[in-house]
Amino acid sequence: MTITSEEVPAGWAGSGTVPGVRRPDAPGTGIHGYIAEHRAELRELLAARGALLLRGFGVGGVDGFDGVVRAYSGTPPLAYAERSSPRSTIKGQVYTSTDYPQNEEIFLHNENSYQAVWPRTLYFYCVEPPATRGATPLADIRQVLGAIDPQVREEFERRGWQVVRNFHAGFGVPWQEAFNTSDKDAVVAYCKERRIEAEWRPDGGLRTTAVRQAVHRHPVSGEEVWFNHATFFHVSTLAPEVGAGLRAIFADEDLPTNTFYGDGAAIPDEVTDHLRATYRSAAVRFDWQRDDVLVVDNMLAAHAREPYTGPRRIAVAMAEPSEA
Known part of the structure; x- marks a missing residue:
């Protein structure tokens, strides 16, 4: 049936x-x-x-x-x-x-x-x-894209989005688990191949930075889709008490995970509020x-x-x- x-x-x-x-x-x-x-x-x-x-x-x-x-x-x-x-x-x-x-x-x-x-x-x-x-x-990300304010969409299409991950001991997934290796040279090689900037920090931690597109075309239909982690990884998407606790410990660029525009500028909270609302409306x-x-x-x-x-x-x- x-x-x-x-x-x-x-x-x-x-x-x-x-x-x-x-x-x-x-x-x-x-x-x-x-x-x-x-x-x-x-x-x-x-x-x-x-x-x-x-x-x-x-x-x-x-x-x-x-x-x-x-x-x-x-x-x-x-x-x-x-x-x-x-x-x-x-x-x-x-x-x-x-x-x-x-x-x-x-x-x-x-x-x-x-x-x-x-x-x-x-x-x-x-x-x-x-x-x-x-x-x-x-949530259908074709619907999400259609509901996004045109000015917000244009900003992301023009500037892209950036994800910064800081692998601090005791916070989140360790870099050894994230990259399935404890070989630092292997991590650097992996990142270089995938357009990720890898920086080993003085305390032994790792920072990775990648700039990606916010809007993609579906490889079969050619439809435009809102395909990115800009909202999910943004600190404002965390539970308020969790985000506030992390921001009390780390600067925004040092958070375990955070997102920015592709040029490194901050994404305003009102923009991520709007994006979360468009996802929920399509859910x-x-x-x-x-x-x-x-x-x-x-x-x-x-x-x-x-x-x-x-x-x-x-x-x-x-x-x-x-x-x-």
Whole structure:
């Protein structure tokens, strides 16, 4: 049975684009055979909607989830490189979703959009749903771009945006974990290849600076999309008490992570307020069910995480590298 946007399951809410939903006639039908039979249709639906929920299929646990990636993308999952958030490996290249405290929101963002190379396709698998909330909200970044004030958009298109990361001991992901090495020369080589300025600090820490585009074109449709981490990494997007605490310790340029215009000038808080509002206005959410598989076009839809209670266990994988 095919579910249209007018027949979405209970638990969906929001004013943005509703992802495509597919479920089988017989509950528990093997997902791999379904993907093989309907792959072209599913990829077309993903390109139109930006996200696709496969519900009611037999997945076969984490091993089966790895098989979903291979069946849909035609390649193995990607390794998680240049990390900005804590994750744990479940098996192979399948990871936990971000290991943040369950009472904290993770704001809408596009995976690895601060990097020179990013995954085109994201996969989420519900191993264990939360007791309450814990959704993975989605926002169509075509809609986000359309809602941004033209002057704000022009400023970012003209100046670009800059991400500065400071790897301080005891704050955030250590540089050894972020770059999967303890070899400083290897880190410098990695950064040079990916247009990142790396600076080793007198205290042994590392500062990286990268200037990126804010607006990209989708590689298949050619549509313009708001694809960046300028809002997500900005200090004002943190919980107020967290941002204030960090600013009491560090200058803005020394924060563990912060963003600026591409020329290094500060992004006004009223601009990031406006950008957060445009993301939220495009957001849609749904309640997870066990064995749900969510496929996301990373260059069409941003994703987030609600606070939650209960055991919530969502596996994540990435595939199909793309670059500017």
